[in-house]
Amino acid sequence: MFEVNKKLFNIGKNSKTSKEKTFGTKVKPDAKSWQEENRERISKFLSKAKENYNGIILPDINYEEGRYLYLALKEAGEAVNETGFMDMLASTEPPLLERFVHNQFLVCPHHKSSFLVNVRMFCPKCDSICVQRLHLFEHKSCGYLAEKSRFSEDNSQLKCPSCDKVVKNPQKEMRVPAAWYFCSDCGEKFDDATIRLYCKEYDHDFSISEAMTVTIYGYSVASSERFQFDxxxxxxxxxxxxxxxxxxxxxxxxxxxxxxxxxxxxxxxxxxxxxxxxxxxxxxxxxxxxxxxxxxxxxxxxxxxxxxxxxxxxxxxxxxxxxxxxxxxxxxxxxxxxxxxxxxxxxxxxxxxxxx
The missing domain is CATH 3.40.1350.10 (Trna Endonuclease; Chain: A, domain 1)
Known part of the structure; x- marks a missing residue:
């Protein structure tokens, strides 16, 4: 019988099959080699960024659809909704782009397809949204304290119900020492309203602790690459x-x-x-x-x-x-x-x- 030469067929515990070679882990190129491979695209992109965008690249944000696009990426033939190209430019040594926080806001944790979120105030007693903020006004000359509604208006001017004088200059004659909230549904007055966020697209509330943060970045051409406004x-x-x-x-x-x-x-x-x-x-x-x-x-x-x-x-x-x-x-x-x-x-x- 013939003895099979294992070395000839590269069979053994240290060998790799063709499948393992084909689907092995691909090493991501470092910023320097990537920069060399894309030198022409990078040069064109930076030139257009300086010429058409004054060296500052900001996204167009669509709050209804919950997306943001970097239209300047068209200059490099890149997808306008991906930041990978600019992130690589920010990771070169020295960096060709500088990344900064352009906007940051809270969104619904369950419906991230929209950035339309409002802040709403609720009554801590009955949970109504019919809450209004009231200010306590003080008439300095006589010391009378009351809500603004107690000061009658005479020809668009406030009139003190205590001393019967017309307040000609509210900024100088009045003081606002305090403020509180009033619920028109249950009549309760309170110092602090309950704050919740409202998802406008799907009509529901959620707490601030539940909200997710969206951070949107802007990019500027590095100072070494930037020229002044032409x-x-x-x-x-x-x-x-x-x-x-x-x-x-x-x-x-x-x-x-x-x-x-x-x-x-x-x-x-x-x-x-x-x-x-x-x-x-x-x-x-x-x-x-x-x-x-x-x-x-x-x-x-x-x-x-x-x-x-x-x-x-x-x-x-x-x-x-x-x-x-x-x-x-x-x-x-x-x-x-x-x-x-x-x-x-x-x-x-x-x-x-x-x-x-």
Whole structure:
């Protein structure tokens, strides 16, 4: 009989079958080798992130559908709902992206398909939601203490029922020493209401301790890779955009304000009726929106547009609108130009002429 040579067929306790070799554990490539393999895609993605998003990548959040998308990932051919590509860029040495917490909120532990959650107050006695907060008011001049409803209103002004004086300036004449809650169903008054979260999509309540936390990240191009906002490019593009209208356009135009101070307007345009539009572009970190609003207030143009600011509070936008100024808080250059075009067309009632 022939003796089988086990070594020839690689059979033994230390051998591996072909199945084991095929389905063995796959080693995940490290950040350095991954970076080398994807160098071209990475370069294109970072370039587009700096050019179109000012180096800051934020998600579009859909609260009703409970999802968030990073549209910038299209530049790398990646799925817009996956962060793996950007997470790898944040793990390179040195990191090409910096990850930060953009938003964090509580969601229903049973229905994570929606981010629509409200806070509701309940009566600790009867569990009713008909709860309102009451404030105790004190009339400083006479020391009378009562709820606001006890102070009668006379021509939209509060009147003290104790001394019969009209409260002309509530902020100076009144004090709020305490507050409590009142249940209109059972009539109970209490210091602290029961707080629960309400899942709007599936119509049920849950406690804060039961809630799950969703953390959504933003990504910024690392400081070593980032360049400053391209002020000159945007200004040139704005001039080209305004040239589509029948406007006389000038750059770095000097305007004397009501205060006597001179102001340099990045892009100044007027129509045949003498109406003016000022385009004020962010060109440095110290060039705040507030300082630009002061310029608008001092010069009083027909239309003012502040552009190039990546993040603006709603309060600042509201203040700007009072002085006929619009703040475009966008990170996308094309979006800024589109908004300028729309605002100028609406505010100055202009039509676009065909480009020559």
């Amino acid at each position: 002020y000159l490019k945007l200004k040139n593009d704005v001039v080209k955009t305004l040239s589509e209208f029948e406007l006389a356009v000038e750059e770095n135009y000097l305007v004397k304000g009501k205060s006597g101070n001179d102001h340099i307007i990045d892009v100044y345009a007027t129509n045949k009726k003498g109406q003016s539009v000022f385009i004020l572009i962010n060109n440095s970190e110290s060039n705040s929106v507030d300082s630009r609003i002061v310029q608008v207030l001092d010069t009083m143009p027909n239309t003012a547009i502040l552009a190039g600011y990546p993040a603006i509070s709603e309060k600042t936008k509201s203040v700007a609108s009072k002085y006929n100024a619009t703040v475009i808080a966008s990170q996308n250059v094309q979006e800024i130009l589109s908004e300028i075009k729309k605002i100028v067309s609406q505010k100055m009632n202009l039509g676009v002429t065909a480009a020559r």
